[in-house]
Amino acid sequence: MDTQTAQALVRFGLGRRGDAALPADPRQWLLGQLRGPDPARIASEPSTAKGLAAVIADREQRRQARAATRLSTGAETPVARLGPNHAHEVYEADAKAELDNALTTPTPFRERLVWFWTNHFTVSIRQGGCQPLVGAFIEEAIRPHVTARFEAMLMAVMRHPAMLMYLQNAESVGPDSPAGQRTQRGLNENLARECMELHTVSPAAGYTQADVTNFARILTGWSVDLRGPSPGFLFRLMAHEPGSVTFMGLPFPPGEAGGVAALTFLANHPSTHHFLATKLVRQFIADDPPPHAVRRIEAVLRDSRGDLGAASGALVDLPAAWQPGSKYRTPQDYVIASARLLALDSSAIPALPGILAGLGQPLWNAPAPNGWSDKASDWAAPEAIMRRIDWSYGFAGRIGDHDPAELAEAALGPLLRPETLTAMQHAGSRRDAFTLLLTSPDFQRR
Amino acid sequence: MPLTRRAALLGLTSAVSLSGLAGRASLALAAAPTDKRFVVVILRGAMDGLTVVPPYGDPGLRNLRAVLIPPLPGQPNGLRDLGGFYGLHPALTNMYAMYQANELLIVHAAAGPYRSRSHFEAQDYLESGADHRLTSGWLNRAVGALPSDQQAPTGLALAVSVTVPLVLRGPAMVGNWAPHGFSTPEPELYARIAQLNHDDRLTGPAIADGLRARAFAADVMPGAPDEKDRYAFPALAEAAGKLLGASDGPRIAAMEINGWDTHVAQMARLDQPLRQLDAGMGALKSALGPAWRQTAVLVMTEFGRTAHVNGDNGTDHGTATVAFALGGAVAGGHVRANWPGLGPGKLFENRDLAPTIDVREVAMGLLAGHLGLPSGALAQVFPGSATDAPMRGLLRA
Numbered sequence: 096m097d098t099q100t101a102q103a104l105v106r107f108g109l110g111r112r113g114d115a116a117l118p119a120d121p122r123q124w125l126l127g128q129l130r131g132p133d134p135a136r137i138a139s140e141p142s143t144a145k146g147l148a149a150v151i152a153d154r155e156q157r158r159q160a161r162a163a164t165r166l167s168t169g170a171e172t173p174v175a176r177l178g179p180n181h182a183h184e185v186y187e188a189d190a191k192a193e194l195d196n197a198l199t200t201p202t203p204f205r206e207r208l209v210w211f212w213t214n215h216f217t218v219s220i221r222q223g224g225c226q227p228l229v230g231a232f233i234e235e236a237i238r239p240h241v242t243a244r245f246e247a248m249l250m251a252v253m254r255h256p257a258m259l260m261y262l263q264n265a266e267s268v269g270p271d272s273p274a275g276q277r278t279q280r281g282l283n284e285n286l287a288r289e290c291m292e293l294h295t296v297s298p299a300a301g302y303t304q305a306d307v308t309n310f311a312r313i314l315t316g317w318s319v320d321l322r323g324p325s326p327g328f329l330f331r332l333m334a335h336e337p338g339s340v341t342f343m344g345l346p347f348p349p350g351e352a353g354g355v356a357a358l359t360f361l362a363n364h365p366s367t368h369h370f371l372a373t374k375l376v377r378q379f380i381a382d383d384p385p386p387h388a389v390r391r392i393e394a395v396l397r398d399s400r401g402d403l404g405a406a407s408g409a410l411v412d413l414p415a416a417w418q419p420g421s422k423y424r425t426p427q428d429y430v431i432a433s434a435r436l437l438a439l440d441s442s443a444i445p446a447l448p449g450i451l452a453g454l455g456q457p458l459w460n461a462p463a464p465n466g467w468s469d470k471a472s473d474w475a476a477p478e479a480i481m482r483r484i485d486w487s488y489g490f491a492g493r494i495g496d497h498d499p500a501e502l503a504e505a506a507l508g509p510l511l512r513p514e515t516l517t518a519m520q521h522a523g524s525r526r527d528a529f530t531l532l533l534t535s536p537d538f539q540r541r
Numbered sequence: 542m543p544l545t546r547r548a549a550l551l552g553l554t555s556a557v558s559l560s561g562l563a564g565r566a567s568l569a570l571a572a573a574p575t576d577k578r579f580v581v582v583i584l585r586g587a588m589d590g591l592t593v594v595p596p597y598g599d600p601g602l603r604n605l606r607a608v609l610i611p612p613l614p615g616q617p618n619g620l621r622d623l624g625g626f627y628g629l630h631p632a633l634t635n636m637y638a639m640y641q642a643n644e645l646l647i648v649h650a651a652a653g654p655y656r657s658r659s660h661f662e663a664q665d666y667l668e669s670g671a672d673h674r675l676t677s678g679w680l681n682r683a684v685g686a687l688p689s690d691q692q693a694p695t696g697l698a699l700a701v702s703v704t705v706p707l708v709l710r711g712p713a714m715v716g717n718w719a720p721h722g723f724s725t726p727e728p729e730l731y732a733r734i735a736q737l738n739h740d741d742r743l744t745g746p747a748i749a750d751g752l753r754a755r756a757f758a759a760d761v762m763p764g765a766p767d768e769k770d771r772y773a774f775p776a777l778a779e780a781a782g783k784l785l786g787a788s789d790g791p792r793i794a795a796m797e798i799n800g801w802d803t804h805v806a807q808m809a810r811l812d813q814p815l816r817q818l819d820a821g822m823g824a825l826k827s828a829l830g831p832a833w834r835q836t837a838v839l840v841m842t843e844f845g846r847t848a849h850v851n852g853d854n855g856t857d858h859g860t861a862t863v864a865f866a867l868g869g870a871v872a873g874g875h876v877r878a879n880w881p882g883l884g885p886g887k888l889f890e891n892r893d894l895a896p897t898i899d900v901r902e903v904a905m906g907l908l909a910g911h912l913g914l915p916s917g918a919l920a921q922v923f924p925g926s927a928t929d930a931p932m933r934g935l936l937r938a
Binding site: 423499514515527535 | 585725745749751
């Protein structure tokens with residue numbers, strides 16, 4: 096294996112799967128993945144309809160439990176679950192299927208982009224109701240758009256019930272709307288603020304609190320229907336703030352069209368291009384993005400009106416992306432790469448969600464809307480690395496009859512340092528040798 | 542596999558009670574149509590027979606490795622005397638009691654059929670039971686070859702480890718019980734990991750800090766997880782004893798302990814795995830209860846270590862070493878050897894204790910004498926060694 100091939104596998108991909116055939120031309124292999132189609136088949140077939148059905152079933156179950164409690168004790172509280180946790184069942188099936196895809200995908204660069212954009216538009220299961228929707232969110236709002244225009248992804252994300260529920264826009268009501276007048280409820284600025292700060296222009300654009308409030312006004316009515324015959328996105332005209340709104344110096348009309356126009360404006364804003372370019376370069380080149388690389392990706396986004404496929408291809412063409420070892424694997428990167436190396440699928444490692452949680456990166460469970468950090472300093476705390484070592488030692492028990500040196504060559508090729516190989520050769524057991532490979536700086540980086 | 546129920550019946554509360562224990566030790570069990578119990582313990586990393594059972598009566602020993610021998614018998618923390626020529630390492634207190642009760646037999650200057658000095662190859666050959674690598678282990682083939690006219694116990698086969706060790710892998714059914722939770726490496730392996738990361742600006746300082754912090758936590762919080770892990774092998778051995786002791790339980794178990802690869806500071810480093818092994822054998826005996834009378838345990842390692850001390854007060858990969866046979870069914874209380882001597886010209890390739898007994902003879906002797914393996918089956922269990930006679934006299938009449 097040459098350095099370019101190894102770098103394509105670990106930097107752009109998710110780590111080699113077993114001793115899968117090596118690409119003849121690493122650059123073309125990566126660019127070919129961008130041309131698609133995405134071969135992912137998510138076994139659980141996530142969908143918003145299924146996710147919302149689980150949300151509705153669980154709510155109905157809780158309602159009945161409350162009613163039963165009230166009837167028997169007169170009390171309003173303790174509510175014991177009456178039946179299955181539908182939301183959790185959907186989440187578990189979707190998590191298993193998505194992890195399975197990550198372990199087995201033949202297009203790992205494309206899958207890394209799916210991870211990247213899923214994290215960029217974080218929806219965390221910490222928020223009630225989101226559990227059964229994250230899988231659907233990825234499959235409906237993220238995956239179809241990783242090589243499309245950013246505008247299309249942003250629109251799909253902002254209309255998705257998962258995001259509308261996570262950042263509570265579903266509950267936002269225009270104070271002067273009929274619903275606002277009737278219920279005295281008001282704006283919830285959460286989605287509007289995070290959309291500007293985390294998803295598009297970033298604070299570098301210099302917007303004001305008035306812009307945030309006005310954007311929240313524009314987005315009123317973007318909600319989720321849980322009662323109708325086909326639950327899903329619903330524009331609630333009755334909750335929408337009437338009148339046109341000035342946002343970042345521009346007038347936007349009332350109605351759903353105003354939101355679409357504002358999102359289109361944000362998606363194509365120069366600050367958005369700069370912000371996205373910086374994050375992409377951080378993901379694929381270095382924690383401190385080199386300015387020249389950022390400028391290049393920013394220019395591609397500007398000139399292509401936000402073509403994410405073009406921007407991803409431009410990353411492949413940046414010489415800096417081929418400098419080995421400048422990125423540190425997050426726990427998810429690390430565990431998936433380890434499991435891919437032994438060619439495992441999710442049935443062989445059913446505890447994967449628990450493993451990720453134990454290493455500090457529980458799946459789809461980021462603590463805040465800014466998602467998981469992409470910087471080594473946030474993952475390399477002493478105890479975090481100790482846990483990584485301990486997990487690796489447990490995992491290394493699976494080495495079976497594999498030759499550790501062959502695994503090392505398969506995983507890293509020329510990226511393996513001679514001292515790592517020497518240490519492995521001096522280990523007292525295959526398991527110890529494999530532990531040394533997994534915990535070497537060589538394998539911990541990508 | 543209804544193992545959880547079985548484990549619960551045996552008082553193992555749940556798989557969780559063993560979580561984290563598979564770190565440096567693991568266990569595999571197999572059912573067999575016999576009331577005899579047979580356990581194989583593999584010491585991975587090459588145990589130094591000359592320190593664990595030093596032939597203190599051999600004048601060559603002190604010349605070779607004075608710094609690696611515990612004090613002589615009778616001195617404080619000295620060797621336990623085994624009859625005037627050999628001594629037993631003082632860490633092995635339970636095993637010395639077994640020796641005194643004629644339940645521990647020591648086979649010295651023994652080795653497998655390999656001379657490669659590579660851990661992985663040697664372990665594979667030891668577990669394959671051949672001078673080349675096979676896809677099944679000798680213990681599994683032995684289970685398959687046992688006479689089946691006796692009523693088979695309903696006990697289930699299982700491995701308390703993420704994988705079944707090669708010695709018990711093969712066509713005969715062996716289950717797998719992987720404890721969840723984290724396990725931790727030997728201090729030695731932590732040290733190697735820290736060394737390998739030493740020059741990395743990110744991981745180097747973090748690992749050093751992490752190790753320091755954990756040592757501090759262990760100091761200020763006695764009984765913290767480290768303490769539990771220190772006793773991983775005894776806990777697994779106890780679990781094995783309970784499972785094997787049940788009347789309808791499995792009959793065959795394989796266990797392993799890492800941490801014997803003592804290239805550096807051997808006297809200090811060897812203490813911990815020896816204490817684990819010793820506590821484990823004691824726990825196994827207690828947990829087996831009356832079934833201990835029907836039990837034979839074979840403890841073996843892939844090879845021995847150099848007779849000379851290296852530059853780090855440790856030893857490097859060698860050849861012959863000791864094996865232990867112990868249990869209520871074993872005719873112990875002595876050391877069996879064709880002692881080759883340690884004087885000039887006596888060492889194998891001028892560096893190692895010379896091999897005089899093939900450990901497969903010991904294994905064959907136990908399989909034939911204890912489990913009743915037909916002599917015709919020995920050739921398939923240990924291919925290529927059919928001419929070697931099983932060692933006799935290993936078992937009580």
